[in-house]
Amino acid sequence: MSDRAIIRVQHVVKSFGKVTAVNDASFEVRAGEIFAFLGPNGAGKTTTIKMLTTLLRPTSGTLELDGLDPTQHQNEVRRRFGVVFQDPSLDSELTAWENLDIHGVLYHVPRHIRRERSETLLKMFELWDRRDDLVKTFSGGMKRRLEIARGLLHTPKVLFLDEPTLGLDPQSRNQMWTLVGNLNRAEGVTVFLTTHYMDEADRVAGRIAVIDHGRIVAIGSSAELKQQTGADSLEAAFLKLTGTTIRDESATAADQMRQVSRVWRR
Amino acid sequence: MSVIYILWLREVKKYLRSRVQIVASLGSPLMYLAVLGFGLGPVFQRAGEGKYIQFMAPGVIGMTVLFTSMFSGIAMLWDRQFGFLKETLVAPVPRLLIMIGRTLGGATVAVLQGALIFVVTLIVGFRPASLLAVPLAFLVIALIAVIFSALATAIGSSIKEMQGFQMVMNFLVMPLFFLSGAIYPLEGLPKVLAAFTRVDPLTYGVDGVRGVLIGRTHFGVTLDIAVLLGVGILFVMFGAWRFSKLEA
Ligand SMILES: Nc1ncnc2c1ncn2[C@@H]1O[C@H](COP(=O)(O)OP(=O)(O)OP(=O)(O)O)[C@@H](O)[C@H]1O
Numbered sequence: 001m002s003d004r005a006i007i008r009v010q011h012v013v014k015s016f017g018k019v020t021a022v023n024d025a026s027f028e029v030r031a032g033e034i035f036a037f038l039g040p041n042g043a044g045k046t047t048t049i050k051m052l053t054t055l056l057r058p059t060s061g062t063l064e065l066d067g068l069d070p071t072q073h074q075n076e077v078r079r080r081f082g083v084v085f086q087d088p089s090l091d092s093e094l095t096a097w098e099n100l101d102i103h104g105v106l107y108h109v110p111r112h113i114r115r116e117r118s119e120t121l122l123k124m125f126e127l128w129d130r131r132d133d134l135v136k137t138f139s140g141g142m143k144r145r146l147e148i149a150r151g152l153l154h155t156p157k158v159l160f161l162d163e164p165t166l167g168l169d170p171q172s173r174n175q176m177w178t179l180v181g182n183l184n185r186a187e188g189v190t191v192f193l194t195t196h197y198m199d200e201a202d203r204v205a206g207r208i209a210v211i212d213h214g215r216i217v218a219i220g221s222s223a224e225l226k227q228q229t230g231a232d233s234l235e236a237a238f239l240k241l242t243g244t245t246i247r248d249e250s251a252t253a254a255d256q257m258r259q260v261s262r263v264w265r266r
Numbered sequence: 267m268s269v270i271y272i273l274w275l276r277e278v279k280k281y282l283r284s285r286v287q288i289v290a291s292l293g294s295p296l297m298y299l300a301v302l303g304f305g306l307g308p309v310f311q312r313a314g315e316g317k318y319i320q321f322m323a324p325g326v327i328g329m330t331v332l333f334t335s336m337f338s339g340i341a342m343l344w345d346r347q348f349g350f351l352k353e354t355l356v357a358p359v360p361r362l363l364i365m366i367g368r369t370l371g372g373a374t375v376a377v378l379q380g381a382l383i384f385v386v387t388l389i390v391g392f393r394p395a396s397l398l399a400v401p402l403a404f405l406v407i408a409l410i411a412v413i414f415s416a417l418a419t420a421i422g423s424s425i426k427e428m429q430g431f432q433m434v435m436n437f438l439v440m441p442l443f444f445l446s447g448a449i450y451p452l453e454g455l456p457k458v459l460a461a462f463t464r465v466d467p468l469t470y471g472v473d474g475v476r477g478v479l480i481g482r483t484h485f486g487v488t489l490d491i492a493v494l495l496g497v498g499i500l501f502v503m504f505g506a507w508r509f510s511k512l513e514a
C-alpha cells in the first residue's frame with residue numbers, strides 16, 4: 001500500500017430531481033488499500049459507486065480514478081476497475097466458464113491469458129469443478145464468488161464490491177473476505193466495498209468512511225472512528241454517527257415505491 | 267469483431283440449449299398451418315388461387331421470423347432485470363458493437379427458427395418451385411430477421427417493464443402479422459387496408475419469400491429486397507440510437 005490516491009472524490013453532488021443522493025462528498029482512497037463505505041439504506045453508497053464506474057454523471061464536483069476522469073475517459077477508466085454490483089449481473093443460462101470468457105473478450109484479454117487467468121481464479125474461488133455447470137444451478141454464495149472472480153479477470157487496479165455479502169451465510173461471508181483479503185495482498189488490487197455489516201468493515205477494511213444522507217460523516221481506521229466517538233465498538237460508533245432511527249420506516253412513501261420498483265426494474 | 271462475435275454466440279448458444287422452448291415455439295405456426303390450411307384451403311382453391319399451403323407456407327415462415335425476432339426484445343428486458351446488461355454496459359467497448367452483436371444474435375436465432383418451420387412446411391406438403399431458390403429465400407428471411415431484431419432492440423431499450431412488452435406484442439406485432447399478406451393475397455384489397463399493408467415491412471418480406479419460392483409476387487422480388495434493405499438500414503440505425511441512450 002502506498003500513499004498515492006487512486007480514487008479522488010471532491011465535492012461531489014448527485015441529485016435525482018429533488019432527491020440529493022450524494023451531497024458534497026469528498027474523500028480519497030489510497031492505492032492498494034481496502035476501503036469500506038459504511039452507511040444505512042439510501043445513504044448514497046451505490047450512487048457513489050455508479051458515478052465512479054461511469055454509469056452516472058455527477059451533478060457537480062470532480063471524480064478521479066487512477067488520475068482519470070470517469071466522465072471524460074470512459075473506456076480508459078472502465079479498463080482499470082472491476083465491479084460487482086449490488087444486484088447480480090451474471091448470465092444464469094450460461095456456464096461459469098462462459099461467463100468469464102465473455103467478460104475476457106469484452107475487456108480485450110488475449111485468449112491464452114484469459115484461459116490461464118480464468119483457471120487460476122476459478123480454482124482460487126473454489127469453482128473449478130463446477131466451471132461447466134450453468135450458473136442457474138449455483139448457490140447464492142457461488143454466484144457471488146463467480147462475480148468477484150469475473151471482476152478480477154482483466155486484472156483491474158480497483159475492485160468495487162457493492163454489498164457483496166448481502167444474503168450470504170456466515171461461512172460464505174467469511175470465505176469471501178478471506179479470498180478478497182488474499183487477492184488484495186497478492187495482487188495489490190485496491191478494494192472499494194460497501195456494506196451494512198459493521199463486523200465486516202471492522203475486520204477487512206483498512207479505512208472506513210461512514211456515509212449518511214449523502215454526506216461523509218467520518219473517515220478513518222476502525223480504531224480512529226471508535227476513538228473519535230468515544231464508543232467501544234464500531235457498531236456503537238456507527239450508531240452515534242448516523243443516529244438510531246431505522247431508515248426504512250422513516251423513508252417517505254416515494255422512497256418505498258422506489259425500493260419496490262427497484263426489485264422489478266434494476 | 268470478437269466483441270460482436272461473443273455476444274452473437276451467446277444468443278445462439280442460449281437458443282440451441284433451450285430445447286423445450288424451441289418445440290413450444292413451433293406451436294403457433296403449426297396452429298396457423300393446420301387451422302387456416304384446413305379452414306381456408308377449400309375456399310382458396312375454389313377461388314382458383316391454387317393450393318393454399320403453397321401460398322400459406324411463406325407467410326407462416328415470415329410470421330415465425332417476426333415473432334422470434336421480436337422475442338429478442340423480451341430477452342433484453344430480461345437481461346435488464348437480471349442484470350447481465352449492466353455487465354456489458356460497463357465494459358470498455360463501444361455500445362454500438364454490443365448492440366450489433368445482440369441484434370445479429372437475435373436475428374440468427376430467428377433465421378434458425380424460420381428454417382425449422384420451413385422444414386415443417388415441407389413435411390406437410392409445401393413444394394418450392396426449385397431447390398435452387400432456397401438460398402435466395404433465406405437471404406430475404408435474414409433481412410426480415412435483421413429488421414425486426416433491430417426494432418426489438420429499439421423497443422427493449424425504450425421500455426422497462428414486461429407489461430410494456432405485452433402492449434407491444436398486442437398493438438404492434440399482431441398487426442404487423444395480420445397486415446402483411448401472410449395469410450391472404452394482396453390483390454383486390456380495399457384501399458385503406460392496401461395502404462396499411464404497404465407500410466408494413468413484413469409485407470415485402472413475405473412477398474419476397476413467396477416470389478422466390480413459388481414465383482408468385484405482388485411487388486416483384488427486386489423491389490421487395492430493395493425495400494427490406496432500406497428499412498433494415500434505417501431500423502438498425504434507430505436501434506443503435508435507442509440503445510446508446512439506454513440508462514443502466
Ligand atoms: N435512479 C434514481 N432515481 C431517483 N432516486 C434515486 C435513484 N437512485 C438512487 N436514488 C435515491 O438516492 C438515494 C441514495 O440511494 P443509493 O442507492 O445510493 O443508496 P445506498 O446507500 O446504496 O442504499 P442501500 O444500502 O439501500 O443500497 C436514495 O434516497 C434513493 O432514493
Ligand SMILES: [Mg+2]
Nearest residue numbers: 045046047086
Ligand atoms: Mg446500495
